[in-house]
Amino acid sequence: MLRDVVARPRRDEIDAGADGRSRRSSAASAGRRSWAPLRPWGSRYHVCYGHARSRHRARRHGGDGWVVAAHRRPSRRETSASQGAAPATKRVLRAPVREETRSPDRQRVTRDVVVTHSTRLRRGQLGARPYPSRAIAPASRLSARSPPAGTHVRTTQRSPVRFGTDIATVSLASVASDPSPLRTSFRASYAEGVVSEFFGACAGGAILIAWALHLGASPLAIGLIGALPFAAQVLQLPGAWLTQAFGPKIVAVSAIAASRLVWLPMIALPFVPLSAGTALHVFVAVVALAAVFGVVGNNAWTAWMGELVPSAIRGRFFSRRTVYITIAGTVASLAAGIALDALSARGFKGPSLGALAAVACLAGVVSVYLLRYQHDPHPVRARERRDWRVLIVVMRAAPARPFLWYLLAWNGAVALSASFFSFHMLSNLRTGFAIAALHGVAVAAVRIISAPFWGRAVDRFGARPVLVLCSFGIAAVPAMWLLPTPAFLWPLALEAVLSGTLWGGHGIAAMDLTFQLSPRAERPFYLAVFATAGGLGFAVASMLAGLLASQLPTRFDLAETWTNLHVLFMLSALARLAASILTLRIQEAGARDVRAFVGIVVRGATAALLPRRVAG
Incomplete structure (x- = not known):
């Protein structure tokens, strides 16, 4: 060196x-x-x-x-x-x-x-x-x-x-x-990521649930809305074909622009005299179109960045970009939540939601301009014909099949409760939008802090033991949502720490296994099949969860007062535990034993938490 x-x-x-x-x-x-x-x-x-x-x-x-x-x-x-x-x-x-x-x-x-x-x-x-x-x-x-x-x-x-x-x-x-296209592209990408976080804060997360509640959506409709981004994952394969046919930059800029400007009707929706059912249908249509275009655009953007950023600095580039967008997302989410709480208390909930939609569209226009400003390393590319029969080979591949079934079952188990956490905080716990946004920020912050530890663990012990440990640990997260009440909210802080820590390791291990189990030549198709399986499992389970929540009574007594969402949380915990067993069937060459890895983690955590004895 x-x-x-x-x-x-x-x-x-x-x-x-x-x-x-x-x-x-x-x-x-x-x-x-x-x-x-x-x-x-x-x-x-x-x-x-x-x-x-x-x-x-x-x-x-x-x-x-x-x-x-x-x-x-x-x-x-x-x-x-x-x-x-x-x-x-x-x-x-x-x-x-x-x-x-x-x-x-x-x-x-x-x-x-x-x-x-x-x-x-x-x-x-x-x-x-x-x-x-x-x-x-x-x-x-x-x-x-x-x-x-x-x-x-x-x-x-x-x-x-x-x-x-x-x-x-x-x-x-x-x-x-260096006044080069690479320099300008890097700066534009950093700025585009920051602006995109403002769009997400004003048109997603807790704001999306606020729109649904304002328009009178039922739990079934909320489950459908939460399932739309994952149901759109079935368009990964057509998106890959479009990227290959027209180039990643053209597809990314066009699709991302459509996914963000489709929110323009939501600016006028609170002021147009429409029936509650018609307004809700317009809202669901906007969310669906944004999800469809977002899947195509994000896949093309990933391929574009893979070509643009040199491999020697790719890790540093994305880590720095993650820091920028995390800070921007934190500020934007808190600002949007505080503004919505303050204006809703004065009777301006509808106009405030329309104003947030206007800010989201403005951020979308700026982000599209910054995307166009970035360099295309291969503006002229030859078209290649792909053999689509490789998809059958992917689904029959012995090393990838256990991981494929795990993704299908795991995303289905997660979807039973994932779409209803924010809804439970706003409707049952009555936390307000600011507290809901703060909870999401806490989860993201803990996830970023724990990511370096999980990255070193994956490099040293392999992705499989990390995935097994995190999957079994995440199974307990929905059960923790049975504890908070409107007067007893502090368990949400413990849930944020546990969820952020374990989801950080789960994401790194799952991504590493995705690359290891997919051969280089057929990797785009492997990635598309993995994403499609996870998206389908999440979409189907989320819609079933919404249907079940609409059939159950809102409140009932079972030793204590339960809600229909508590039933979904308990079912999700049991389903996650069952899906975690499938991780034991995944094989990874060179990975350490799961028991040895768990023992090392337990000893390290014990040594860090317990005070050291002073000699003498």
């Missing part, structure tokens, strides 16, 4: 004069370039730069590459007469590098990149620490950044080149200063 890089130019190499022009020494003017080596200590990759006739210098210093150019580019401060700063000389090193990395399915990926790095020298400063200028360039720009004639470049590096810091840090730092 490259830990330290220091450029050490010789004293007779460059003399930055007071007039701002660099003067070479007699040795340099005579045609003999005597560049000092760029020598990283403690690494297998050494870069030296000099003239092609001085190749012995590279061997002497253990170098693999050679250099390139030296030129002067004064900064803004240096060009300002009022500053009076000494002129600077900037030396630039560019070298094509072949980068070899490992994909999530352990396949070797090789690509050619160009590493460019520069050192700025001031008068009297003969040694300077280099800073990255443009760390990575696409292979398509290789010819434009190749060294000039007469230089020699030879690289044998097998891992990404790093100048002083990690390649991901260098790459993202270079994006901030």
